[in-house]
Amino acid sequence: MVMDAFLRVWEEFVNIATIGNEFDKLVLSKVRPSYKNGKFFIFVKDEFTKTWIEKNYLDRIVSTFKYYDVEVEVLLEQRNEEKMLKNSNLPSNGLKSKKVSSNTYLKDNNICKEDNLEKVDGNVVVVEREEDVSIVPNINPRYTFDNFVVGPSNDFAYHSALNVSKYPGKNYNPLFIYGGVGLGKTHLLHAIANEIQKEKKSKKVIYITSEQFTNEFFKALNSKTLHSFRIKYREADVLLIDDVQFFKSSMKQAIEELFHTFNKLAHDKKQMVFTSDRTPRELEEIGDRMISRFEGGLVVEIKKPEFETRMKIIELKLKSENLDIDEELKHFIAKNITSSV
Incomplete structure (x- = not known):
């Protein structure tokens, strides 16, 4: 996911920018990054941390994410997170009970996927989703292993x-x-x-x-x-x-x-x-x-299929099209068409 990629960019930035400075690394590891609609958000818990990051690191963070054409903004967590969720059109009502996912946080229980944020009774919570990214464009569902005719050639x-x-x-x-x-x-x-x-x-x-x-x-x-x-x-x-x-x-x-x-x-x-x-x-x-x-x-x-495999291919094709032809004609086709089967 795009979110995961930008989280890795953030982690790499923190590791490099704070080499030899354990205090800075500790502070930056306690923020919670999130990404939505071309913008990278850094949520902090207090005004001091927000000001400290903006003064000491914001220029370098902006420069890092500029390469990806992504804007950066530092926000106070409680006041602005709800606003971001609202602007992102995430659901805010009609929710059934949700289970907090222990897998949502990627590092020190601080980094959270924004796709897993929802509002329940006015509170922002982390919810567990089963992500389904397997629907593949351009794939023909009719091409399966079950209807692939197997022979010595393949x-x-x-x-x-x-x-x-x-x-x-x-x-x-x-x-x-x-x-x-x-x-x-x-x-x-x-x-x-x-x-x-x-x-x-x-x-x-x-x-x-x-x-x-x-x-x-x-x-x-x-x-x-x-x-x-x-x-x-x-x-x-x-x-x-x-x-x-x-x-x-x-x-x-x-x-x-x-x-x-x-x-x-x-x-x-x-x-x-x-x-x-x-x-x-x-x-x-x-x-x-x-x-x-x-x-x-x-x-x-x-390789090119041998005669027996070509016969099986013809029979499977006829069956799929609900057609039936003379056995002699099947043999004629299998004998004379040896490629593009």
Whole structure:
């Protein structure tokens, strides 16, 4: 989440700015940061602390968050928190009993996620929510592991993708699937996303094509919103990128961004899956650094399906469309169409 990213920025600032000064560190660790609508709030309990921060640290805090195009304001907690909540359109009535979450506070029980703040009987309380970030844009819910036809040509790729969906970030990272057009690479990416969406609702999953990634990057670069772009991709739990063969040497900045995104996710043990129509070694335009990273995980191939697998695919397709054709015609189709199945 964006909130979590800015909390980490705050923690890093405090750790660096107060090196060798335990008193300052103690004071800054007792405030409660929060973020809403492009603004970073620092809640303090008394006027003395507010004045002290504004005099000694506010300029440096503002400078740190200016990089992310985020404004900073120091507020007295009791008087201004309610005002912020009201302006943020958080619910103030009709609430059922809430349980205070021990996981809401990230450090010394002082830092609280603003999404978990609500007003109950005029008092600000911390409530526990089950966060669901798993609804993935661009994912076709019809592409699942259940309707992926498995045969000798794709068995290894299928089971590798299934393992990744069950244990993201654990075994095969990155997973790189390559093969010709229409053999099921995209189906497996969608199946991974759908399986994680179903079983691990708290996971942030991103599916995107290489073209979409590149377009979004240059749009962010031109509009000076790269910080939001980086937070989006570098805070993902699972990143799925389709058709990486379309990254070209002329897209150096986008490839550089992909490189640093890869390193961040790999460091955090977050799952990555890539697809291509060729092996990593053949992706000459993407550069040696990315090739070595693609090859650092598990590389699997999907081959053209043999006759029996093609027959199963035809039968499944007919069943899904509630159609029936002559057995002889099925054999004719399976015999003559060997790719883009």
